[in-house]
């Protein structure tokens with residue numbers, strides 16, 4: 001593909017966006033006006049979700065067909081082979097427009113697709129990568145099990161070879177988005193006799209295959225964005241194996257590093273400037289804006305937010321320079337969730353009982369969704385404690401914590 005300067009690329013992106021999306025109108029926060037939904041870990045009804053997924057897919061297809069779907073990807077799978085700087089430039093351009101939420105693709109594109117690109121055979125890359133980046137297919141991550149989360153290598157879902165196929169039986173849990181996913185990345189145990197990290201194998205599984213059953217799990221926030229997934233003798237072709245037999249642990253690490261990059265490295269601080277204004281206005285509205293403790297907390301939220309964002313930007317600079325996401329991604333994830341926790345605590349302190357009972361008062365009970373969602377954020381993609389272990393051992397080089405098994 002011919003080289004294009006960043007200025008020309010940005011002009012092309014703006015022309016595409018002008019033709020297909022509305023310019024974002026700057027919202028000025030006014031207490032009591034507009035939606036009071038807090039935009040963190042929102043929960044949707046099944047109907048709202050179906051509308052959102054359809055809109056997300058329609059946008060993704062348009063974007064892909066215009067050459068903005070996979071800016072840094074290889075041309076043979078539909079990518080444009082530009083550097084990650086161009087991806088950043090495109091993200092900056094889109095920030096000025098109202099485009100449908102792309103949340104449905106976070107796992108498929110943030111984790112599953114990079115793992116397929118790194119570990120699948122060419123036919124499987126050909127089959128799935130273009131379709132994932134065009135939004136024709138959505139992917140999910142089938143790692144956690146009822147007895148294996150932080151200790152992922154303890155999974156028990158087994159895969160047994162039968163000629164050119166593998167027969168998979170077991171149960172996964174907390175699978176985000178499985179209800180609307182077409183494919184999944186599943187980690188299985190293929191050699192139960194080997195040490196636990198050594199007997200694992202990863203596959204791409206068709207979520208519509210015979211024997212796959214998805215059951216929604218209701219969360220305390222009211223929604224059901226994740227699921228239990230049962231595998232009953234599900235047949236997966238050997239061609240859909242990611243990496244070598246019994247080498248799935250290394251493949252899983254590719255996904256986990258990309259997961260932390262997707263969650264904590266996106267430049268997110270856990271609090272946008274808009275939400276920061278909400279805090280200030282909430283404190284003013286309830287007459288606590290001169291309380292030194294509240295002022296201190298709100299200032300901390302602002303500062304932490306900017307530090308988290310700077311940390312994420314620094315880690316992502318490495319990725320843009322062509323390096324794999326490293327253990328420092330854990331710092332971005334931990335800073336973000338710590339700040340979300342501080343936000344939840346501060347909202348709870350200001351709102352008190354208004355957070356527990358819906359009186360219809362604007363800007364009060366709406367925060368319950370965010371406050372109840374934060375613990376999930378602190379667990380998803382590796383818990384705060386696991387992030388601290390990774391930072392201690394792999395970033396700071398501190399002695400390793402004692403392991404139960406060798």
Ligand SMILES: Cc1cc2nc3c(=O)[nH]c(=O)nc-3n(C[C@H](O)[C@H](O)[C@H](O)COP(=O)(O)OP(=O)(O)OC[C@H]3O[C@@H](n4cnc5c(N)ncnc54)[C@H](O)[C@@H]3O)c2cc1C
Nearest residue numbers: 141142143144148149150174175176376379380381383385
């Ligand atoms: C919103 C959300 C979305 C998710 N989406 C997915 C998904 O799409 N796919 C998927 O596969 N999974 C998903 N998960 C599951 C998630 O990966 C696991 O919940 C997580 O890895 C923790 O595992 P666990 O729940 O089994 O807790 P456990 O591992 O049992 O941990 C329990 C507690 O013990 C602590 N702990 C455990 N080990 C250590 C240690 N070595 N040192 C210090 N403390 C420790 C933990 O920090 C935690 O506080 C999701 C979870 C959430 C909340």
